[in-house]
Amino acid sequence: MDAYDIKWMDSTSTPEERWNFTLNQNNGLNAFAAFANAHGKPMAVTEWGLWGKGTDQGGGGDNPYYIDRMADWFAANNVVYHSYFNVLGETDFRLETYPNSQARYKARFGPSSDVSPPTQPANLTSPSQTVNTVNLSWLPSTDNVGVTSYDVYRNNAKITTVATNNYSDTGLTAGTVYSYYVIARDAAGNASPSSNNISVATQSTPPPPATDIISPVVVIASPADNSTTGRGTRIKASATDNVAVTKMQVYIDGNLEATSASDSISYRWNSRKVAQGGHSITIKAYDEVGNVGQKNLTVFK
Numbered sequence: 001m002d003a004y005d006i007k008w009m010d011s012t013s014t015p016e017e018r019w020n021f022t023l024n025q026n027n028g029l030n031a032f033a034a035f036a037n038a039h040g041k042p043m044a045v046t047e048w049g050l051w052g053k054g055t056d057q058g059g060g061g062d063n064p065y066y067i068d069r070m071a072d073w074f075a076a077n078n079v080v081y082h083s084y085f086n087v088l089g090e091t092d093f094r095l096e097t098y099p100n101s102q103a104r105y106k107a108r109f110g111p112s113s114d115v116s117p118p119t120q121p122a123n124l125t126s127p128s129q130t131v132n133t134v135n136l137s138w139l140p141s142t143d144n145v146g147v148t149s150y151d152v153y154r155n156n157a158k159i160t161t162v163a164t165n166n167y168s169d170t171g172l173t174a175g176t177v178y179s180y181y182v183i184a185r186d187a188a189g190n191a192s193p194s195s196n197n198i199s200v201a202t203q204s205t206p207p208p209p210a211t212d213i214i215s216p217v218v219v220i221a222s223p224a225d226n227s228t229t230g231r232g233t234r235i236k237a238s239a240t241d242n243v244a245v246t247k248m249q250v251y252i253d254g255n256l257e258a259t260s261a262s263d264s265i266s267y268r269w270n271s272r273k274v275a276q277g278g279h280s281i282t283i284k285a286y287d288e289v290g291n292v293g294q295k296n297l298t299v300f301k
C-alpha cells in the first residue's frame with residue numbers, strides 16, 4: 001500500500017482536504033484498513049511520503065500536518081511496517097527538502113533527542129525546622145538541555161515535584177525524624193541520580209509553661225518572737241504568694257493545732273497547761289502547687 005500527501009489534480013487543496021482524500025478515496029487508507037481487518041491481517045505501508053507542491057497533480061510540499069496524521073494512523077491501526085519514500089523521483093519526496101516536516105518526522109519516529117539525565121542534585125540540607133515543618137534546600141542540577149523539575153522524596157516516598165531548588169515540607173509531627181532526598185528531571189523525563197540523603201528532626205513540642213516554684217511568704221502579726229505568754233496567746237499570721245495562698249497552718253511544739261483555707265489564720269493558744277520554758281510556734285502557708293513557706297518563733301512561759 002502506498003500513501004502520499006496529494007489530492008490528485010487539485011493544486012489548491014488544503015492539508016485537511018488532502019488527508020481526507022488519502023483516507024477516503026477508492027482503495028484509500030480506510031479501505032485498506034477495513035480489508036486487513038476483515039481478513040485478520042496486519043498492514044504494511046511500503047511507500048508513503050510528502051509530494052512536491054506546485055505540481056499539476058496537487059501535492060502539499062512541506063506539510064508536517066501530514067506527518068502527524070500518518071503517525072497517528074499508524075499508531076491507531078495494526079501497521080507492522082512502514083517505509084518513508086525518501087527519494088528524488090517523479091517529484092521531490094525527500095524529507096531534507098521539507099525542514100518542518102523533517103523535524104516532525106524526527107519527533108514522531110526518531111529516537112528521543114535527549115537521553116542525557118541531569119546531574120545529581122548536590123548538598124541537600126535543611127536550613128531550618130519548626131515543630132511541623134522541614135525546610136529543604138539543595139544546589140541546582142545541570143542538564144544538556146535543561147532541568148525542568150525536582151522530585152522530593154520523604155522516607156523513600158515521592159511527596160511532590162517542584163520547579164525550584166528548595167521546598168518546605170509541612171504538616172509534619174513534632175519531635176520526629178524524617179529522611180529526604182531529591183531527584184532532578186529534564187523535559188524528556190530523564191532522571192538524575194539521587195541527591196545525598198539527609199535525616200532531619202522536627203522541633204519538639206514546646207515545654208508547658210513554667211510551674212510555680214515560689215513559696216508563700218509568712219508574716220506573723222502576733223505573738224512576737226521570744227515574747228512571754230501568760231494564760232493564753234492569740235496567734236495571728238497571714239501570707240502572700242506569687243500566685244495564691246491556699247492553706248495556712250499553726251504548729252505548736254511540732255503539733256498541728258489549726259488550719260485555715262485562706263491566706264490568713266488566727267488561733268487562740270491556751271497555754272495555761274503547757275510546761276514552763278520555751279515553746280516553738282511554726283506558721284506554714286501553702287500555695288496551689290504545694291510550695292510551703294514558714295516562719296518559726298519561740299514563746300516562753
Ligand SMILES: [Ca+2]
Pocket residue numbers: 114115116117118143144145146186190
Ligand atoms: Ca537531558
Ligand SMILES: [Ca+2]
Pocket residue numbers: 212213214215216241242243244287288291
Ligand atoms: Ca507560689
